[in-house]
Amino acid sequence: MKVTKFGGSSLANGDQIRKVFQIIKADPRRKIVVVSAFGKQYPTDVKVTDLLISYYLDYKNKKNIKKIQEKLVTRFSCVLQELDLKEMTSVITDKIKNLTELSLENAYVYDQFLSLGETCSALILTAFFNKNGLTASFVSPKEAGILVEGDSAQATLLPQANQKIRLLSKRREILIIPGFFGITQKDEVCTFSRGGSDITGAIIAAGLNAELYENFTDVDGIYAANPNQIESPVIIEEITYREMRELATLGFNVIHHEALIPVERACVPMVLKNTNHPELNGTKIVSRWTIDMPLVGVSSSKGYDLLKVNKYMRNRTASVIRSCFEILEQLNISVEAMTTGIDDFTILIKHNPLSEQNEKRLIETIQERLDPDEVRFTKHLAIISAVGEEMRQQTHITSRATKALAQKKIKIETLLQGSSEVSLLFVVAEHQENKAVRTLYAEFFD
Ligand SMILES: Nc1ncnc2c1ncn2[C@@H]1O[C@H](COP(=O)(O)OP(=O)(O)O)[C@@H](O)[C@H]1O
Numbered sequence: 001m002k003v004t005k006f007g008g009s010s011l012a013n014g015d016q017i018r019k020v021f022q023i024i025k026a027d028p029r030r031k032i033v034v035v036s037a038f039g040k041q042y043p044t045d046v047k048v049t050d051l052l053i054s055y056y057l058d059y060k061n062k063k064n065i066k067k068i069q070e071k072l073v074t075r076f077s078c079v080l081q082e083l084d085l086k087e088m089t090s091v092i093t094d095k096i097k098n099l100t101e102l103s104l105e106n107a108y109v110y111d112q113f114l115s116l117g118e119t120c121s122a123l124i125l126t127a128f129f130n131k132n133g134l135t136a137s138f139v140s141p142k143e144a145g146i147l148v149e150g151d152s153a154q155a156t157l158l159p160q161a162n163q164k165i166r167l168l169s170k171r172r173e174i175l176i177i178p179g180f181f182g183i184t185q186k187d188e189v190c191t192f193s194r195g196g197s198d199i200t201g202a203i204i205a206a207g208l209n210a211e212l213y214e215n216f217t218d219v220d221g222i223y224a225a226n227p228n229q230i231e232s233p234v235i236i237e238e239i240t241y242r243e244m245r246e247l248a249t250l251g252f253n254v255i256h257h258e259a260l261i262p263v264e265r266a267c268v269p270m271v272l273k274n275t276n277h278p279e280l281n282g283t284k285i286v287s288r289w290t291i292d293m294p295l296v297g298v299s300s301s302k303g304y305d306l307l308k309v310n311k312y313m314r315n316r317t318a319s320v321i322r323s324c325f326e327i328l329e330q331l332n333i334s335v336e337a338m339t340t341g342i343d344d345f346t347i348l349i350k351h352n353p354l355s356e357q358n359e360k361r362l363i364e365t366i367q368e369r370l371d372p373d374e375v376r377f378t379k380h381l382a383i384i385s386a387v388g389e390e391m392r393q394q395t396h397i398t399s400r401a402t403k404a405l406a407q408k409k410i411k412i413e414t415l416l417q418g419s420s421e422v423s424l425l426f427v428v429a430e431h432q433e434n435k436a437v438r439t440l441y442a443e444f445f446d
């Protein structure tokens with residue numbers, strides 16, 4: 001049995017939903033369908049999830065909600081008309097309007113607003129399938145057993161969820177499940193982080209030990225670089241879960257990085273395919289690949305700061321690094337990566353625009369408690385990540401990459417190797433991010 005997830009781009013309008021129907025109809029092993037909220041129909045369009053966020057904010061701030069309600073109702077009515085399902089308009093309209101009956105005191109009210117996008121997609125798809133001859137049932141995340149914990153919009157799966165998820169295999173008809181959220185033990189709707197329908201698909205595929213987790217989107221596969229940075233990059237035929245996790249964490253937002261963990265643990269192979277060209281192979285995500293390539297992809301992410309602390313004979317004073325971590329913890333700053341030298345250490349931090357105040361306190365406290373020779377804080381940095389399992393064997397990759405960057409006059413602030421040994425991270429100035437990606441792509445793929 002296959003678990004098949006469709007992203008918002010595959011559900012943006014009636015035509016796209018018809019393609020989804022054909023894809024499911026074409027393969028009887030596609031028994032479980034996980035859906036996102038309707039996505040963008042054209043680049044300047046607004047995703048349903050983003051409309052729901054605006055709706056929540058207007059409701060919370062006691063603004064006039066009529067306009068945003070109208071936008072949402074129109075968005076759904078148009079699709080329902082295209083699909084010849086006008087009889088569902090009142091059901092969906094009521095669901096949209098009833099959101100304003102929720103108490104703002106509830107810690108998960110934001111999640112209730114957001115989750116409606118996925119719930120409506122699944123209800124509409126179920127009605128469309130049944131009307132067109134494919135027997136399907138709507139299965140809510142509660143009924144499916146997606147039991148989660150966590151604060152609002154930060155759901156994580158509880159291990160006991162798998163017992164109930166497994167029972168879904170007994171059902172004979174096609175099951176259509178809204179992605180992006182689960183249910184807490186206190187029966188509250190709690191969403192995953194943005195893009196989290198990928199996580200739902202992975203959880204269900206792993207829980208059912210599916211033969212394949214298919215993730216349908218709007219590109220022919222995973223490219224070796226973000227297509228928004230490189231024009232027509234090559235498509236990766238096969239990639240390991242570990243490589244994909246490294247790339248997804250830093251810039252390849254085509255798959256949510258948290259979606260890779262459940263399928264990797266359960267050894268469920270995954271494939272990313274295009275809803276608009278389902279006949280193409282797409283990209284397979286597997287435990288081991290068979291194709292020899294020095295690198296599989298180059299990704300990047302901006303918005304990092306680097307803290308450099310220099311203290312003579314640091315390596316003889318065990319407490320220096322510990323004290324620095326304590327200060328970071330007190331200021332609620334989490335560490336992305338670090339390097340150490342005899343007299344110094346460097347810590348990479350995700351920049352938080354809301355805590356500029358913390359930066360000042362961080363430097364002052366380090367000066368007070370660590371008595372360093374020098375403390376430097378460099379802002380506006382980007383991480384460029386070059387990823388490939390072959391990196392473990394091929395030492396020349398580092399020298400090729402640094403040489404290529406130097407030739408283009410790109411200054412490497414710091415160079416880190418992920419402890420997974422499948423990634424090399426180059427920290428560069430933010431304004432050199434795209435140039436650095438283009439340079440490494442040209443070196444290894446052109
Ligand atoms: N390396 C990559 N390969 C393919 N697509 C990528 C990559 N990096 C970023 N993307 C972007 O991811 C998009 C698909 O993800 P997303 O918009 O979340 O789709 P969906 O709505 O189907 O979930 C692509 O249209 C592309 O712009």
Ligand SMILES: N[C@@H](CC(=O)OP(=O)(O)O)C(=O)O
Nearest residue numbers: 007008036049194195196197
């Ligand atoms: N609709 C949610 C969840 C999701 O996964 O969407 P998509 O599959 O379109 O990235 C979001 O926009 O975050």
